[in-house]
Structure formats: structure tokens, C-alpha cells
Amino acid sequence: MLWKHIIGVYDKDMQNELRRATKLTYHHVHLNSYSVMKVNLAAQVMSMSVSKIMQEYGGDEASETAKFVSMIDRFFACMNVRSLSESLRKRKPDLMPYTSLEDPRFKFLLGDFLGYLNEWKNEVESKEGFKKTQKSKMFLSTQTFKGLVMRTHAVAEATQFLLGSGVSFVLTNKFCQDPVEEHFGHRRALGRRNENPTVYQFGYQENKLRQQRS
Template structure:
């Protein structure tokens, strides 16, 4: 099912606007569907649409590219276009889902000198290798030695198709505790791996702010909500973070030796991931500045991701019970009441997203059920 969901950036609005049964879709079919939805929401619902979020599928990236201006060069990533249905005219930003980008970056990292060994990540004379993570785990964590990265398990190391879907596994691999442990145990030999992990960790923290109090609870300023157009994290994302990958590319291109273009490409993250990082960072920074200038009090950047859509699919699977292959009619019948009254089920226990349970939600009563009274037979 192709589902288009509307999500509020400064409100709790989450509503599946349209759904289409499909075995696959191409950009030429997706393009008019998206703009018809934008027109309907702008004119009929009086909603002001400012961004479109999706994962990094080929059709989605092609839709972004279809909006590229003729003046853009082939190497430029298209991250916005004018919204023709807005009044006054405003920009529509394109965003690649940040949790998906974190997972694809982790997958490229995991294949560097390990797993299928398709990549040999290298920067400034040093390898960025998954073998460093494996060594840290087997020499320290697995032996229960004192180590900061105590959240890492064998499931984080030996990835399966199912574990690759879990965002928290990728976020924990790119955690500050992993970088600090590598730096402490192995020093300069893992310097570039440490730099890469720290950049990805700060990138995800800056673009995954979820509530107003999390930063104080975790003592992490990167998790604060955005309240100022001049927030220094905007400059870090556009200059330091994206500049890091530009320096990486220059370093690979200037590497001495007879390397083919494909070999140099394999020394970096995949071009799909790099393109998604550029699109998402530029879009989120510009969109946040625009909203703050328009009077929005604060921005929680987790509202730019597609977690509500993942939750919607989880609820639909949950309602199917033991039927893990629902038909189009099953989806239709379950989606209609969910649109009207919301999901009647609790957030799914097993999922590849983070669950947010609101206070005052469905009440849970742990008292035992009253037993039925048995009437004794009357004896005459």
C-alpha cells in the first residue's frame, strides 16, 4: 500500500490522507499523486504544506530530481521547489527520512572490511572500518570488562535483515560511548572511525529532538528544541557536518595510487546516502528557519521524520492478528475507522521505530477480574 499521511510540524496532527494499492511505483506516477494531494490539502483543508518526507527509494529520489531547476548543475541536489498552490508563494522542501539515512550510513559502515566487504572506507590515510567495532566488542564488551559502550550486543555486530531495520541499533553504534571507548582503547589507529561516529551521532541528535525536557534529562544540548534562527546547530549541520563529507571526497580523489572510479566510490558512503544527507540537512535547516521567522515558538526536528507512518503500518498489521498478509480490503476496512477514531490499539511492542506513549492514554487496570458467584443447588 502506498499511503500519504499529513503530519503537523507544530501540532499533533497525524492523518492518513490517501492510500493506493500497488506492487511498485515509478516517479512519473508518484509526481501527479503528490501534487494533487498538496492541492487538495491547501485548497480544501486550508493546511499550509511546507515539506514532503519519504525514504530513499529510487522513485522518491527521482521525484525530487524532477523539480530541479534548469540552471542547476548535474551535481546539485534538489531539496526544494515553489509550492504553486500557496498564497503567498512559499517553498516546498524535500526531506529524506533521517532515521532511514542513519541506517543506510550504518549499513555502508558495516560493509567496510566486514560482512560482504563491498566498501573500504578511507579518509586522510586511515581506514574507517567495521573491524574496529568488532574488535572493541570481542576484546572488551563480550568479556564483561569495564567499557562505556555497554549497550552494544552481538545483535548490533552480526547484522541480519531484521536487525538492519532497527533504528536504535544504528543509533547505539553511532553513540558517543562507542566513540569514546574506541578512542580510549586504541588511540590514533581508529582516529577516523571515531570522527565518523561522532559526526553521525551529533547529526542524529540535532535532527531528532523529541520533547522540551529530554536535553536536560540526558544532559545533551544537541537535543534542545530549536527556538532561535541563529541556533549554532544550524551552522554545524550546513558547514561542519556537510563539510566533513566534502573533505572526505577530496581526500579520496587526491589519494595516491592507481584506483578506478568505482574503487574510489567504495571508499566513501554510497552516493544515495550522501545525496540524502545533503537534501535532508539543507531542507530541515531552511524549513526550520522559515517556520521560526513565521512565528512558530519552537521546532522539534523529530516531526520531520515519517515515524507516524511507520506506526500506522504497525497498527494495521496489529489489527490483522495472526494474518500477516492482509489484503487491500483488509487495509481499507481497518484504515477507515482508524481515520475517524484513531487507533484503538496500544503502540506495538515490536517495531523498528521509537514508541511515544502519551500520558493519559488508554487506562490499564491491573486489578484481578471479579469471579463469578456460584449459586449452590437448593436441596429439598
């Protein structure tokens, strides 16, 4: 899996009068220290449309990169169901609300997606003639891999629990921790370099944040 395949899709698409990967821009493929942190750019690069065009433009050489992109696209969709109608507007079944314990997306997440990551990991670990540092560049970072595994199990199992308890539908985007991270990000900004606030300081910051929101 190589980033040059993503760049190849952008370069070849730019040569066409009617572009197909319409959301890819220069900033999507030539990243800097700021843009590499932008989730919207990642979601637009790791999209099914990019995967399909890559298969057409890149052939067998880019097939594994195209497969990775398509897997991530489905993962993003399954984990970010946020409304009852978005799947209809975007014609994307993976964005449908979860309503059944038999939903095939559970098999994709816990079987296909995690199986794909584990197979990739095992293949890298079994390679001979490479140092540990070299192998680490052939796979996701340990933190990223463990985070994906933990989040996938957590969301899938929480969704199954809720459906089994009588909840009529589940929107997986509601499990997102971004609001929590944003809240404590504001706290860090208020506390500046103070990483160990007292109970009094914590309460003062909380009241100040409440006043800002009101």
C-alpha cells in the first residue's frame, strides 16, 4: 500500500476534462503538518470513489491500496451513522441506522475488517530478513492498530447490547468521543501549563465553560 497510488489517482484525474474523483485537490495529496490532522481530508481520500478509480487507473500494482481504501471507507461509514435518512440521500447502505442484531455490518466490522487488519499484521510479522524498525513501517502503528480493534469491538458490542435490550435503532456516530475531547481541550486552554489542577481550579474552569456556552 503506497501513497503514490493516491497521488496517481489525482494526477491522472487532473488530466481529464471531466474529473471523476471530484473531491481530491492538491491539498488532499500533498499534506503538511497541519492538513495531515484534518479528518475531512482523510475521509475524502479514503473513499469508495477513489478506490474504484484507483483500480481502473492503477491496475494490479495498486490493487492492495485500492482494497485498503475501500475497507477504510466502509469502516468510516459503519462507525459514523448519524441520521435516519443520510443513507437514502447518499445512496450508501452502510449509513443506515442499525435496527437488527442480524445486521451484516457486524460481520463486516468484527469479521472482515478486523480479519483484514490481523492478516496484514501477521503477514508483516512473518517476513524474514527485515529489522523490527523496517517492519514497523510496513503496518499501522501499534497505537493505531489497538485503537481500531478496541473501538470496533466497543461500538459493535454496545450497538448489539442496545438492540438486544429493546432499542429500536442505533446511530453509531453518537458514540463519538469528539465532544469529550473538545471539552477537555477547552479545559487545557484555560489551565494553560497547569496539568494537575486542584478541585477548586477544576470547578472554576467548569463554571467558566458553562458561562461561555450560555
